[in-house]
Amino acid sequence: MKFSSNISQYDHAIVLGGSIGGIVTAAYLCKYFKRITIIESDDVLNDIFMKSTSSEILDYRCRLESPTSLGRSGVSQIYQIHGLHSEGYKILLELFPQLKDKLFNEYDIRTYSLKTECRLMNSGVLLNQDLTEDFDWLGIDRFTLEIVLRKELCLKFDKQIEWKYNTRVTDLIVDQSLNIVKGIKYRSKKNNNSLSFDMYGDFIIDCTGRNTSSPKWLKKNFNLIIPTVQVHFGCGYVTFIGERFRTDDPSLDSAAIIGAGVDSPNKNTGFITTPIRIIKTIDNNSLGILATFGIDCVNFEYPPNDSYENLLEWTKENLDSEYYTILTKNKSKKWPQNYILLGDAMCTFNPQYAQGMTHAFRQARELEKLFGESCHKLKDISHIFNRRASVITEECWLASTANDWKSPSLKVIETNKNGDVKVYQRSSDSTMTNHPQPRATLMMRFMQCFNMEIHNRITENFDTTICLRQINRK
Template structure:
């Protein structure tokens, strides 16, 4: 199916990370871009009601940071000047793995940490400054405007001034987990797309802390203690962020009993290995305990839907959502925006974009992150896994158990985690043999709480 007959006006539904990145790309090809958001934008950096996950630790992987920097030159420097620290992943991360903690390992992999609302605030300001872009908040998209069953020509909206219609040559659904696109497609006579879900029933509880005057921050920049079925059902993420603050997310699998109060939060942290509990015991909380449990992995097979209408594409969490534990969402959104740019710039002048081809190529982008997230999460579901899932889990567990005593393997795994290298990196016989041999007895570093 072909999208549009011109490149005059694009509408983007949703001003989260995927929507902001898409609007930035579209501003190079369309004369006008309207970015519609149901929430009212906060004046400063603050979580939005439509993005409750903003209260929790977010990570922008190294590849995602590189892509965003390309679209917003000077972004890293701007964030750093505003207080978001930059540090080397191998040197600044305290990784509490099931089989030990890797020693500091310089990797030359710069990472920047910040809160999700802060990054979104800065990107929103950058996008608003783009001449073709208009941001409209407090506006809900209620449906698609069509010219026959096979062509989308805009959206219907509802706001404080009542209902209205907005014409568009291209509509981009970036409305996230709450997307109503399957229902809208049904009104066009299309069948329901197949949807795959994997739910480890992971829950989060988060809060931020400040350092008392004169107190030195910890020697690490981030703490990572991942979950792993069936034995390691509690973990955490902690990162130093803007405003000299520490952001801590505690998480658990299999319907965990998450903390509500100050005392419960600290008590949960004390059940973990590593330095988080000792650190926060001496800090001042600056937020309430916030909980979150919408962590199911969900992938909608729009790429297999026959009869995809003209004038429409979907990306971001509208198409594929990941358990936030793996930190992939923002980076995948950046890669999808890059795909959109490539397909727009690859056309001849005034040549329509093939929307169905876009969905198919987007599915290839999400395939590897989907496996990275769902293979370990399937181990929590209780059903008997297929042999490919069992083999994948065995290999990943073996790899992670070997990492604490092998700096080269730790570096390769970190590149895979940050998506700067693909899975074939581990096919190097020198690395693969070390994974298959596994950790050597007597050489496993102990995890301490200091």
């Protein structure tokens, strides 16, 4: 971006929010302001974001368990699929001319033709078949794009831009008589009791997104009510990352971007898969594409997000067959075919509650039902059994561990699907352990209350029960 020497610069602009909108706004305003302060609530300048390599950022992105993990807790939708229109891509390249080369050479990103490499359907109509002009689709996830843009902003405008991250704006500084906003009040996000500071600026821009506090501030300071319209339509979505594999359908394998839109009320579900990285592989069945897969809905017809197997089963029943085909070929960490765990091999219980054998018997009976249904392929038995057996296990687990969770010396060791181990330990003396306290789920607390109620009722009627038994024996 070129600067014109005859443009008079203002002194100080304050941008609230350091996400995509804040980054681009700050880059534009650097032409007109001598200095810019970006106030950001998340820790966006940590070493993971700013110093990690491309592969490390991708690995970190794939391991994130939830939006509240280290990263962008203030922008929960950052992990979902995003589309950048060609005009938006053009704007980024104007602001950051080196961006394209860095994305292509350092991050294995590329653009895709909406005319020849895309298959977008709506109501059975192929939307991109008659395009008179081609458009580029940038194959990147928002999480990576935001990190790269922030690096470029800091590199290009380091002397003009000051970041205040882990910082929360609490109010505006105003002059009501002049009807002007003169600055902001802010404090540390980490400590709600921290001191509040004032910052003055010539111009303030709110880029904090959908959770903005501006309506509240404007009403409080100027008695200004911003008209709003809320439309609730039961929107939901599930997104995950996986490798694209050949489906033996040329029309699918040749398209890097595949999707079908929602057409409510006739069709309340849709899907899309978009590439985010080009990967090197020796697998001949791989398309060499790491993609983001997204399923969306309206009218509250939410897709399941508890397991890949459940999502796959739901996809088979609710989405177009082509998307189900793509997902079955997706290289995720799936349970192997023709192999299951049963009984204690799947879950071991406190022997005092005598559930082990019955648990194994019920699962064995469920396995027999599966084979007896005679409608499943052998290779599908394992993942169908896991889904059904887990329901049995969950019942037994809740029943047997409800009282165990009351133990004052309880220790819980969790290992997630990535092999990461977390230890929780309860102790009356907080100095005895460096581990966080385990917290019982709502269902676990319910079971504890339920068990206590049953115990109390049995105790109250104990004598009556004995008498009844004696009468029956006579």
